[in-house]
Structure formats: C-alpha cells, structure tokens
Amino acid sequence: MFAHSKEWVEERLGLRPVAERVMEHPVPRYITWLHCFGGLTFFTFIIQVVTGIIMAFFYVPTPDHAHESVVWFQHAIPFGTIVRNVHRLGASAMVVLVFLHMLRVFVHAAYRKPRELNWVVGVGLLLMVLGFGFTGYLLPWDQKAYWATNVGLNIVNTVPFVGPFIANLLRGGPALGALTLLRFYGLHVFLLPILVVVGLMLHFAMIRKQGIARPL
Amino acid sequence: MALFRRKPQQMSLPGMNAPRGRAAKVAAPDRPNALRRLRRSLTTVPMTRRRFLAGTLGWVTAAIGTALGIPALAAWVSPAFRKQTGGWSPIGKLTDPGPDQPDLSPIGTPIEAHFTQFVQDAYLQAQPQQVAVYVINEGDGRFTIYDDHCTHLGCPFSWNADENQFNCPCHNGVFDLQGRVLGGPPPRPLDHYEFKVENGVLYAGKLFKVNDQLQRITQ
Numbered sequence: 496m497f498a499h500s501k502e503w504v505e506e507r508l509g510l511r512p513v514a515e516r517v518m519e520h521p522v523p524r525y526i527t528w529l530h531c532f533g534g535l536t537f538f539t540f541i542i543q544v545v546t547g548i549i550m551a552f553f554y555v556p557t558p559d560h561a562h563e564s565v566v567w568f569q570h571a572i573p574f575g576t577i578v579r580n581v582h583r584l585g586a587s588a589m590v591v592l593v594f595l596h597m598l599r600v601f602v603h604a605a606y607r608k609p610r611e612l613n614w615v616v617g618v619g620l621l622l623m624v625l626g627f628g629f630t631g632y633l634l635p636w637d638q639k640a641y642w643a644t645n646v647g648l649n650i651v652n653t654v655p656f657v658g659p660f661i662a663n664l665l666r667g668g669p670a671l672g673a674l675t676l677l678r679f680y681g682l683h684v685f686l687l688p689i690l691v692v693v694g695l696m697l698h699f700a701m702i703r704k705q706g707i708a709r710p711l
Numbered sequence: 712m713a714l715f716r717r718k719p720q721q722m723s724l725p726g727m728n729a730p731r732g733r734a735a736k737v738a739a740p741d742r743p744n745a746l747r748r749l750r751r752s753l754t755t756v757p758m759t760r761r762r763f764l765a766g767t768l769g770w771v772t773a774a775i776g777t778a779l780g781i782p783a784l785a786a787w788v789s790p791a792f793r794k795q796t797g798g799w800s801p802i803g804k805l806t807d808p809g810p811d812q813p814d815l816s817p818i819g820t821p822i823e824a825h826f827t828q829f830v831q832d833a834y835l836q837a838q839p840q841q842v843a844v845y846v847i848n849e850g851d852g853r854f855t856i857y858d859d860h861c862t863h864l865g866c867p868f869s870w871n872a873d874e875n876q877f878n879c880p881c882h883n884g885v886f887d888l889q890g891r892v893l894g895g896p897p898p899r900p901l902d903h904y905e906f907k908v909e910n911g912v913l914y915a916g917k918l919f920k921v922n923d924q925l926q927r928i929t930q
Contacts, residue, residue: 549783567834574782
C-alpha cells in the first residue's frame, strides 16, 4: 500500500540529496569514544523533553496542588513512576554528561581558534542545563525542594550589589511562595527550553561548519 | 588478528553487483511477502559496513523509541479510561427523620431531597458537593431517585403537583412521574441515581441514563 509513497514524496520534494548530505557526512578517522559525550547529552535532552511533556499534562504549579499532583501522577497513572524517575535521573545524567563533554573538549584543547565561539555557546548551554536542574528541583514542592531552593536563593543573595535584587527577581518577591513556584515552572518549561534549543542549533551549526578539532 | 588490522574495505559477497534501488524491485503482482523480501535483502544485497551501521542505527533507534514511547503514550492516554468515582451517599432515614431531613414515607409522589457527595477529582481532595434530587417511594421497598437536572441543558426542574408532571423553567421541558418526556426539547427521560437501603437509611449511588423504554443505558 505504501510501497511507492517514498517515490511519491521524492518526486515532489526531492529530499534525497538533503538526507544524503546529512547521513553520508564523512566523519574524521581520528574521533574516539570520548567524542560521544556531546551526542549523549543531546540524547538525554530528548528524553527529558519527552518525559517532561508527559508530566506537563498532569502537573499543577500551585502550592496547594503541586505536591498532590506529583504524588497522584506517580501512584495513579500507569508508568507514572517510571516517567518521573526517568526525568529525575535523566536530569542528573545530563549534568554529568555535559561536564564530561566539557572536560573532553578542554583536555583535547578543542576550544582554540577557530572554535572559541562554540566554546562560549557551550558554556551558555552548560549554565542553562544547571538552570534546568535548579528550577526543576523546586517543582515537586516537597520539603527538600522548598529548602534547597531557599538555600540556593540565599546563595544568590550573597552576590555583591545585585545579589538581593536577582534573588528577589527569581523568588518573585521577598518570600518563597506561590510566585516562586510559578516563576520556576515558567523558566523550566517555557523559557529555558526555547533558549536551549536555540543554543543547540548554534552549537551544532558551528561544529558542522568547522568540523571536529584535530587531535593534539 | 590480521582480520582487524586489514584496511577497511567493502566486503564482497555473492550477488554484490545485483541491481539495487528501484531496479531491484519486483513488479507488484509477483512481489514476495515481507519476510521473503527481508531475507532476500539480507542475503542478496551486499552487506557493507555502511549498510550494517545504518541498519543497526535504525533498529537501535526503534528500540529506544519503543522503550520511551510506550510509557509516555500509556501515561498520556490512561486518563481516557478513568472511571466515574463516588460511592454511596446517604439521603435520609426512612423512619423518624430528623428535623431537617426529608420525610421519605409518602408513596408514589416526588419528594425533594439533598445529599452530599464526596467527589475525588484526580489529585484534588474529595470536595463535598450538594446534589439535589427527587425521591419517589415506590412503596415496595424500591425507590426512584431522579437527578434534579433536565436532560436538555441541565437546568434544575421542579414537581408540579397540580398537573402531575415535572416542569423545567428554562425551555419548557416536561416529564411525567416515570421520567418520560411529555414535551419540550429534552432528548431522553430523566437521569436516575442508583439506590440502596441499609439499616433504614436510603443511599444514592452512581448516576445513570435511561432510554425511552426506561432501560438503563450507561454504567
């Protein structure tokens, strides 16, 4: 039934050369397994997106229902425990992998000319991954989440001059509460994903343009 | 070890120069079944390193997609199969009702009553909800409990004792004592609650719909 659908689409759109350019892209002989960490980080990002979208259908970012909705998702929804724990462990895995990726680039000195800009974008992506971790940690709205965020925001508070303002900005006021949860939720599911996707596109476009750095 | 040190090259297998792509496709009527085509493509099309890697990539991707997709899809779809919740709620005692309780003893006439239903809505804690009903004592230990909402658009209706019918004020829906539609726009007879009597107390259960023959049509 669909035997000729490939030809039908091909005749109209001519995608084969594009696909060939992507799939048949030569990879240099000198890459090693250490070069996989970036791709693995991206892979965990996709897992985080899939599991995160599923949880977005069940989570409520208000102090009176946030924790109940998480508990309910885990015990009443089939695979709820698995989906949430994959997201939770995937978050840790992503931070570890992104650090290993950075370490590899550092040790191979792959950040040198002409790849300085990609290093800068990469550092931005690293900070966003940590931002995902920090904002996501509050969302279950349990004791650990509340106090960890409290400590985190008090650390922000110690930044000279601008610290108190930034802490209040993130907290949505002087006290940790409903607005804090909503702000962290908005950052976690709307703002940060958009920024990360833009950053990834730049990151990938640059590596494609410049190629993988030669070994030392 | 010599095998591994050799420079990579295309493996040579029988049928290496067989036509590929469109030319290799057999005409539709003689097309062998999928299993045969798979076996043929695995044995006659030369297995190059590139083809092996592409196939492995495809299968691994499919496996990961399945492992990730099944839990995600199951979790997302599962609320579609949620059952209506709510157990039995007491309406009132059949004998010596309290001062603010309805007298359920008159037989064959609708009695206005209320009960408090505790509804658990997903993660929301059970919320008490006042439900207005008409109870008819059928006299033989059976009761009919009508939900006090017109089956047209959900307005509360009231019993008109003079004309022996239920009148809905919104669009002039009219029902008889058995709940059948006598006039107006309602599409089906009145909705019922299940009843049970335990220790002299009348309880309302699940809400259900009936068809024109007054047979229950929903769980």
